[in-house]
Amino acid sequence: MLRRAFSVSLILLYFSFILAPIVLMLIGSFGEKWFSTLLPTGFTLDWYVQLFRKAMYTRAMVMSLWVAGLTVLINGAVSVLTVYAVHVLDSRRIRAAFDFCLLLPIAIPPVVMGLGMIQAYNWKGFSLVGTWQLLLGAHLVYTLPFMMRPLMANIEMIRWSTLEEMSLSLGASLWTTIRRVLIPNLLPGIVSGALMTFAMSLGEFQLAVMVTGSKTQTFPVVLYQAFYVSTGFACAATVLMVLTSLLALVGLSLLGRSFSGEAVMGS
Amino acid sequence: MNPGSGKNGVELIGVGKLYGSTQAVRGVSLAVREGEFLSVVGPSGCGKTTMLRMIAGFIEPDAGDVLIGGVSMKGVPVRGRRVGIVFQNYALFPNMTVRENVAFGMKVQKRPQLQIEETVASLLAMVNMADRADSYPRQLSGGQQQRVALVRALAIEPRVLLLDEPLSALDAKVRNTLRFEIKRIQRDSGITMIYVTHDQEEALSISDRVALMRGGSLEQVGTPAELYSSPASEFAADFIGVNNILRGVYEGGGKFAWNGRFFTVETPAEAERNPGARAILTIRPERLVPAEAEYDGPNALEGRVAGRIFLGPLTRVALAVDSPDGETLLLDLLNAAGESAQMGDLLKVRFAPSDAHLLF
Numbered sequence: 001m002l003r004r005a006f007s008v009s010l011i012l013l014y015f016s017f018i019l020a021p022i023v024l025m026l027i028g029s030f031g032e033k034w035f036s037t038l039l040p041t042g043f044t045l046d047w048y049v050q051l052f053r054k055a056m057y058t059r060a061m062v063m064s065l066w067v068a069g070l071t072v073l074i075n076g077a078v079s080v081l082t083v084y085a086v087h088v089l090d091s092r093r094i095r096a097a098f099d100f101c102l103l104l105p106i107a108i109p110p111v112v113m114g115l116g117m118i119q120a121y122n123w124k125g126f127s128l129v130g131t132w133q134l135l136l137g138a139h140l141v142y143t144l145p146f147m148m149r150p151l152m153a154n155i156e157m158i159r160w161s162t163l164e165e166m167s168l169s170l171g172a173s174l175w176t177t178i179r180r181v182l183i184p185n186l187l188p189g190i191v192s193g194a195l196m197t198f199a200m201s202l203g204e205f206q207l208a209v210m211v212t213g214s215k216t217q218t219f220p221v222v223l224y225q226a227f228y229v230s231t232g233f234a235c236a237a238t239v240l241m242v243l244t245s246l247l248a249l250v251g252l253s254l255l256g257r258s259f260s261g262e263a264v265m266g267s
Numbered sequence: 268m269n270p271g272s273g274k275n276g277v278e279l280i281g282v283g284k285l286y287g288s289t290q291a292v293r294g295v296s297l298a299v300r301e302g303e304f305l306s307v308v309g310p311s312g313c314g315k316t317t318m319l320r321m322i323a324g325f326i327e328p329d330a331g332d333v334l335i336g337g338v339s340m341k342g343v344p345v346r347g348r349r350v351g352i353v354f355q356n357y358a359l360f361p362n363m364t365v366r367e368n369v370a371f372g373m374k375v376q377k378r379p380q381l382q383i384e385e386t387v388a389s390l391l392a393m394v395n396m397a398d399r400a401d402s403y404p405r406q407l408s409g410g411q412q413q414r415v416a417l418v419r420a421l422a423i424e425p426r427v428l429l430l431d432e433p434l435s436a437l438d439a440k441v442r443n444t445l446r447f448e449i450k451r452i453q454r455d456s457g458i459t460m461i462y463v464t465h466d467q468e469e470a471l472s473i474s475d476r477v478a479l480m481r482g483g484s485l486e487q488v489g490t491p492a493e494l495y496s497s498p499a500s501e502f503a504a505d506f507i508g509v510n511n512i513l514r515g516v517y518e519g520g521g522k523f524a525w526n527g528r529f530f531t532v533e534t535p536a537e538a539e540r541n542p543g544a545r546a547i548l549t550i551r552p553e554r555l556v557p558a559e560a561e562y563d564g565p566n567a568l569e570g571r572v573a574g575r576i577f578l579g580p581l582t583r584v585a586l587a588v589d590s591p592d593g594e595t596l597l598l599d600l601l602n603a604a605g606e607s608a609q610m611g612d613l614l615k616v617r618f619a620p621s622d623a624h625l626l627f
Contacts, residue, residue: 158361165325166358168345170372170423180371184362 022242028235040232047236057222057237061244064219067132068201068248071139072147072194078140079147079193080186084178087155088164098152102145110142114210130213138207143200147193154189191256195249202245219244274336275301275426275459277322281331283483284317291317293483294331299427299461304453306462306470309480310506315463318480319429322461324348335426351420355432357412359404365391365415366400372423390418394448410441417449427459434469446473467507471495479503495551501626504549509583511555511596517546523625526590531565531620547626552583554622555598558615567617570596572608584608586616 029047031040051057086098105113117138121128128134160182167177183190205220212218219241226234277299284292292314299305307315320326322333324345333340340348359368366387373383391397394414404412413433420428433449434442450473453460464470470477471491479486479494479502487499498504504512515525519542523530532548558567573595574585582604586596598616600608608614 159356159358162354162356162358163360165323165345166352166354167360167371169323169348169350169352170375170419171346171349172371172375173346176375181360181362185360 022238025235025238025242028232029239031232031235034231034235044232047230047232048240050233051236051240056217057219057226060217060219060222061240063132063216064202065244065248067136067139067218068198070136071143071201072198072252074136075140075144075147075197076190076194079144079151080183080190083148083151083155084160084182086152087160090161102148105141105143105145110204110206111210113138113142114207117207117211129211130216132212132216135208135211135216135218138211139201139204142204142207143197146196146200150192150196151186151189154186158185160185187256191253194252194256198248198252199245202248203241276303276336277427277459277461278334278337279318279322279331280334282318282321282328282333283330284314284321284326285329290483292321292328295480295483295485296331297478297485297488299459301459302457304450304460304462304473304475305478306464306474306476307478307480308464308467308470308506309486311465313480314483315465315480316431319431319461319463322427323350323352323429349423349426351423351425351428353413353416353420353428353430353433355435357404357409357416357436359412359416359419361404364401364403365396365407368404368415369419369422372419376423386422390422391415393452394418408441409437410445413437413445414448417452421452421456421458425458427461428453430460430462432464433462435464435466442469449473471507477507479506481506497624498549498626501547501549504547504624504626509552509597511550511552513548513550513594515546515548517544517625517627518542521620523548523623526588526592526594528568528590530623532623532625533620534625541627544627549624549626550596550618550622552597552599553581554618555586555596555616556618557600557604558617560615562615562617564617566620566623567615568596569613569615572610572612572614575608575610582606582608584614586614 028034028040030043030045032042032044032046034040082098086094117134118129121134163181163185164177167181168174172180203220204218205224208218208221209224212221219237223234223237223241226237279295279297282292282295283290295314295318307318309315317326321328322335322340324340324343324347335348335350359365360371363371369387369390370383373386378386387400388397391400394417396411396414396418399407399411399415404415407415417433430449434445437445446469449460449462452458462470462474467477471494474491476488477491477494478488481502487494487503489497494503494507498507498510501512504510513523513525515523517534518524518529519539521531521534523532523546525548530548555568568586568588570586570588572584573587576583578599581599581601584598584600586598588594588596596616
């Protein structure tokens with residue numbers, strides 16, 4: 001009984017720690033004034049109106065979605081091919097190299113990666129710093145392990161090499177095998193990798209702040225600047241960010257489910 | 268006539284495969300007749316699976332050639348060989364139902380839909396899985412999954428069916444029923460089957476012929492009865508079934524000397540060429556029979572019961588023979604006799620000269 005009460009209160013504490021700031025932001029975004037009071041005073045939708053009127057914020061949101069979307073697509077394609085190759089080659093050395101490469105982006109702090117990128121891609125007469133392409137590159141590297149890991153676990157769980165041999169022996173071409181057997185059975189890994197990667201890219205701040213320029217800022221970068229405008233405005237921007245993120249994640253997982261549902265029904 | 272020919276026969280000619288510095292398969296030549304059930308047995312690492320994978324086309328041999336229906340398979344990819352395969356881990360496609368799994372090969376071949384449906388239905392009925400057609404593999408037991416995998420491979424009307432330890436992941440009861448189900452399907456369909464297993468008992472019970480492998484080479488090929496009663500080597504005598512292996516000297520004239528005793532044995536004529544040679548006498552446990560105390564004919568042995576194992580229909584007794592090396596012989600006694608043999612009892616046994624097998 002006591003233990004149950006303890007664990008319930010722990011869970012409540014955890015959720016309030018995570019959710020309380022977001023709830024406060026939600027309340028703050030509708031408040032007229034929030035200055036030296038516990039909760040804001042007055043009700044207004046003005047902050048949201050302002051948010052959508054300012055090109056800097058809408059452009060940043062579009063940029064964020066663009067970069068995050070491309071990160072998911074490119075990393076997804078690269079990861080499926082890589083994981084497939086590493087699994088089928090079945091070499092201990094290649095597997096060790098693969099595992100090491102996956103550790104690197106996690107071991108290197110984003111600050112270090114960002115500074116390194118500025119050094120590496122900033123030459124006289126030709127600089128990538130300030131372009132969204134460089135940010136995309138940075139996000140690709142940064143999120144790659146989180147796409148690869150679930151895929152690797154997935155392909156190992158289904159013991160792909162035997163399935164492939166089976167499909168070939170039944171007369172299917174490699175392309176048919178990949179389309180009809182590999183992709184449908186890899187969907188759970190693809191979806192969980194995509195969710196992770198999208199969320200990470202969308203919310204990533206350190207790399208974005210260092211690598212982007214005024215025209216290519218992403219939403220987290222302008223969100224940080226919003227707090228210098230006013231609290232209510234910043235709250236509204238934060239709420240927009242959280243909502244976008246949630247909607248995108250729900251959308252992605254629904255998409256994944258409908259695809260795997262289709263595969264399960266059999267084409 | 269060449270036994271490997273026939274449109275669905277398989278022939279291996281001097282097939283070899285090297286992995287790094289390990290010779291996984293060395294110069295194997297073997298002909299499998301059309302409609303034959305051939306098992307390949309041997310300890311793990313003997314090259315049996317590598318051999319099977321070379322027939323399937325997953326591995327290209329370094330040396331020699333694989334012929335199916337008399338045609339060389341050099342450069343023919345897996346999907347062009349029309350060879351059915353059954354793996355130990357079933358390898359059913361998890362995203363497809365039982366019906367879709369079985370239909371997969373025919374769909375790829377673009378057979379008419381009606382024909383696919385009819386074939387799937389009759390194949391599933393053949394293995395009693397008709398009522399599970401819409402289940403997914405994860406909803407089936409191991410035995411059921413392997414039944415589906417079996418008919419999925421048969422659905423493409425393969426010229427040869429290759430089975431790689433198909434029953435090893437199943438528990439004993441299922442293994443036994445499925446073993447005979449495979450045999451029945453093979454007999455009814457007349458399909459050529461090559462069956463790889465490490466379980467020699469399984470191989471003996473269902474095969475027309477058994478190929479015993481060791482260290483990448485064929486040790487002996489023959490009918491189950493031949494391998495059991497006339498092993499070609501000590502390895503074969505030891506690997507197939509249970510055996511008593513007596514190391515001694517062949518004295519010539521049908522006399523075998525072992526630990527100061529002399530046995531009368533039946534010998535092939537060529538054995539007379541080397542009297543005085545080291546030799547091995549193998550006697551199956553069921554060929555050692557109890558003798559009366561007053562028996563004074565040839566091939567009698569006396570010892571004390573040093574151990575007994577109850578095996579159901581019979582009792583296996585370990586008999587410690589009075590000899591300098593303190594050797595133990597195994598003998599199988601039908602139960603009435605087996606139950607009366609108690610630990611420490613003095614027991615006299617004998618064997619007929621024709622029941623022992625001499626090896627040089």
